[in-house]
Amino acid sequence: MPTDKQVPPGSRVAVIGAGVAGIMAASTLKQAGVEVDLYEKEERAGGHLNRWHHLFPGREEASLVREGYLQQLREHSLSLMLSAEVKAIVREPEGPAGGRFRVTTAAGDSRDYGAVLLATGFRLFDAALKEEYGYGIYPRVLTSPELEQRLSPGGAGLDTETGPPKRVAFVHCVGSRDAKVGNRYCSRVCCITGVKQAMAVRERYPGCEVINFYMDLRMFGSGYEELYQEAQEVHGVNFIRGRVSEAAKTLGGAIQVKAEDTLLGRPLKVTVDWLVLLVGMEPSLSAELLASLALESDQAGFVASRDKFLQPGQSSADGVFLAGACGGPASLPESVNQARAAALSVITYLNRKG
């Protein structure tokens, strides 16, 4: 545990975003004796974790995991500012106070910091942009977070006027790997989310057939491939390799889906009670913030690391660090690891400066 001597006094750090990456970065810094302000634009901390009911691949209850993170906030008496959207971060000239970054919120409050750690996360892809899937037009077309809400306790479930759902289909890669919407990258976590949610639907509605339409299934993480296999073997989830080309409403309000069964080489159509779009991640840091800090971003628009091999977590601008999905699609454990690593980089930076 570092002591105050190693960290120059008066050097505060602003952590932007109180999702899991922001909370873990802030608590790591605080434990190392660095004074931190944690800015969150929403009314509560937790970020996208708040959207999920259980987590892949172990299917842990999200609320318990969230509680674990919030416990960190309380334990270390972190200074958390809620409903505090950061509007501007301006690099100030070196002054006697040593303040280098002036952070200003939408409410107009300003404060100076020695370093900034961006943990702004991602934005969910707007599924309405894939017009052929009819999201926002047909009520039975959902996004994956909406399905999660429906399946969570107190959620609306998937029952229709005619009772429990008989068939549900998932579309993988919605807004990811798609040049038509300008997102060429893979969002990485949607594949496993689709597997997890397919199993959840089967568990909740044992009589319901579940079909996952995929282009490739990317089971890269620990335990992912095993979950995929479990979905096939235990839950009988039907995986069909073919990209869905269009969805249309049927007379009963169900959704007709068209795809190619590419392994058979024949067109396929199927009517489903619900169509779930596995929406991907998009960069969320505003262009103004990117520009005001002169940050470099990657092709997709995520904040780029200065050197992804030697200095991951350090942006192209001196004193500005990043953790979590603001640097590109990342799973929750990956974000946490990045957050702790970035916190260490911040400490090293402050030490060298002091």
Add this chain to the structure above:
Amino acid sequence: MSTKGDKWGFQPEKSNVIVLDRPVAPLYRQLRLKVPSLASCFFCGGCSATCTASEEGMNFRVVHLLLCRGEMEKVGSLIAPCLLCGKCTLVCPRNVDTRSVVFNLKLALHELQ
């Protein structure tokens, strides 16, 4: 005309093996130059799913694979039903100009005739 095959009443079956050792078909090479985006195809099948002519055998994904593998025989008949509506190009997640591929293929096959 009588052949020895008739005498036997059977012939050796045509091989079903895809032979990648064969040189790339000149037509495919030209097509790749004319429509560079073809290189981006990853055979997802979105094109054939939305295709009006798919029930008549048209399958852009299969046509492209056949060309890649140097199997030219069926290509002409597979693309014949295409009415160039371009719906496949709209759904392509890799922005392949599928319509232009079929269009140029039709032109090229026409010239070969």
Add this chain to the structure above:
Amino acid sequence: MNHHTPKISWQNYQKSIADDHFYFVRSCIRQTFFPGSEQTFLRILRQELGKDVFDDPRHTSCTGIAYHSDVVPLQTIMTVVARHFALMTEAGYRNFLVSCVTSFGIYNEILHMWEHHPEILAQTREHLWKATKREFQIPDNLVHTSDAIYKFREEIFERARYTLTHRNGETPLRIAEHVGCHYAKIFPDKGVGGAEFPRVLSGMVEAWGGEVVDYPERRHCCGFGFRHYVIRENRGYSVANTRKKLESLAPYKPDLIVANCPGCTMFMDKWQYTLGEMEGVTFGPDGRGIPVLTYEELAGLVLGYDPWDLGLQMHQVDAEPVLKKMGYRYSPEKKYLSSKGKYMGQPMVPDYCCL
């Protein structure tokens, strides 16, 4: 490879449609199958709205159907298209108004090719000059006739004598729409509303009081498909596609179908008779078929035109039930009479449908 594709919002298709001064080119097959539609179009634009539309008898077929059937080569159709643009240029017009969706697709496609390959444009100019000693300008605005009716739908409604409702004011008529493939699938930004949820027909229907029914195969081809119909061996495919459309929309019990493409209107109308004769498959409440109207016929009904001037008696599926539902004032006894009062003959009705 282009790694910086702009994000496209599929819902935000806007198209500029000229307000006046059009050079009008007709469709080949509409002249025969729905002869009143183009006349009605001209009547609406000229007499109701006071627009300047030049109807040039010198223009020919664009040869689109032959082109799509691999009969007419690309260079030839480009020269034909160039000649039409030359006629437009000579007549002093810059807005090219096309009645046929196939032609509309052809014109758009050729303009696109010329834009991206100036050498092809130069070659076409040379071909046209050698063949006809004509020169041409590229039109400022390429408009489909359904675009024009869409643009003026509110003006038309201001003059309406009927709405698309039961007994002129009660519940809305339920209308299934079909938009031709070559209207917006090739170039979504050239059509009102794009390719997935085209607005061109639904906008008219809603503006005139009707209710649009969205059915699962709404975006599917009508079955015409050029070579699928033109070559007899392929007609089974054509009729199967039309059946797919009709089976998809029939459960919604639409009062009528409206289409914006000559081929679509024709095949969705005529193939109902064929399917009835071939397989005994019928559509509509009493097996008498679902009437298929052009958008000009629909506009003409809204404006209170004589249905026999619109050419409704020429439909294979009898459109008279629509008139009855609307509470339309017309003369049933004049249905099959020519302008001189002589009996013209009438469309066949399938055998099973005995009166």
